[in-house]
Amino acid sequence: MKNADLNLLVHFDALMATRSVSRAAEQMGISQPAMSAALSRLRRIFNDPLFIREAGAWGPTAKARELNLAFRPLLDRWRLESQPKSEFDPSTTRRVISIYASDYLQYAVMPKIVSALSEHAPGLVVRVVPAKLFHGLNMVETNHVELVLGHFPQPAPSLRARFLFEERSVCIVRTGHPCLKQRWGLDTFLAYPHADLAAHTRNFGQQIDDTLAAMDRTRQIGATLASYLACPFVVGSSNLIATLPFSVADGFKKISGTTLLEVPLALPLFNVSVYWHERYQKDQAHAWVRQLIGEILSR
Structure with a gap:
């Protein structure tokens, strides 16, 4: 048997x-x-489909996520050591990096990013631009910001991307909600109005609606919010149901008076x-920041 081509790891990373x-x-x-041929070879090597179609989008299998965790540190180290050396020194640089992110991602990742930059590049200042409905990747294409954090299924060919992390979704209801006295399932989930999230590009809410549409079901929207972080407090004072990233739901459950439930979808x-x-792409200070963000958030 021929030795596996290690270049396939770069294809897998892409x-x-x-x-x-x-x-x-x-x-x-x-x-x-x-690239299709490379994916076919990867599937044969690891005896796994690696990427499958889920709810209208391609997603990695459990095996692919396991391999990514194993290979990413190796690839990160290789890129770090093999990139051209220059006079760039993060400890002395003076620069502002603009990042576009929803309040969810500001809450979930900015503490880690700012902490690491403060330690390694104290002169590098992060300027966060808040997300607005339907702006998304247009902000980086038009050079209003340098980086965008988020979930965008169809980025333009002129953009590059690096996967950072995955997170599961959960439902939240106020503690004392009447649904908690019923059997929790899809019918109960759809029996009450929902808080929909229009923050960023509405990809998160659209994913829920598309999944329901495939089942010939719909949900009733009782309120549309532009903030992930406001959502638990709105739900905590109403009979609305919301579906949120776990980190937000779990982080605010005590102070918002909400209870977490599994998503019945x-x-x-x-x-x-x-x-x-x-x-x-070849801006070395920019590349250093991207590398740092990738290393921090893929742990």
Whole structure:
């Protein structure tokens, strides 16, 4: 048997980052058939499909996520050691990096990012631009910001991406909600009005509605909110039901007076990536920040 081609690890990393054969091919500068062939070889090597279709989007299997955790530190170290050396020194740099992120991601990841930058690059200042409905990746394409954090299924070919982490979703209701006296399931989930989240691009809420539509079911929207962090408090003072990323729901359950429930739908994990424009690909300070964010959030 021939030794496996270690270059396939780079192909695998691109597939994990983009969740798309065509976009992974664009990111690596190869043809789509070549990337498809690489995926076929990876599937044979690991005896696993690695990526499967879930709720209208490609997602990694449990085996792919396991491999990503194992291989990512090796690839990160390789990129760090093999990139051209320059005079760039994070400890002395003076620069502002603008990042576009929803309040969910500001809550979930910015404490870690700012803490690491304060330690390693005290002169590098982060400027966070709050998410607005339907802006999303347009902000980085038009150079209003340098990085975007979030979940975007269809980024433009001019953008690059790096997968950061996945998180499951949960439902929240106020403690004392009448649904807690009923058997929890899809019918109970749909029997009450919902708080919908229009923050960022509404990809999160759209995923729920698309899954229900495939079952010929719909939910009633009682309120549309622009803030993930406000949602637990709205739910805590009403009979609304909401579906949120676990970190937000768990972090606010005590002070908002809410209870967590499993989502009675087969929702894929909510995946978050960092996106940037090709214009910054060879900017070494920018690359250092991307690398730092990737290392922190993939742990």
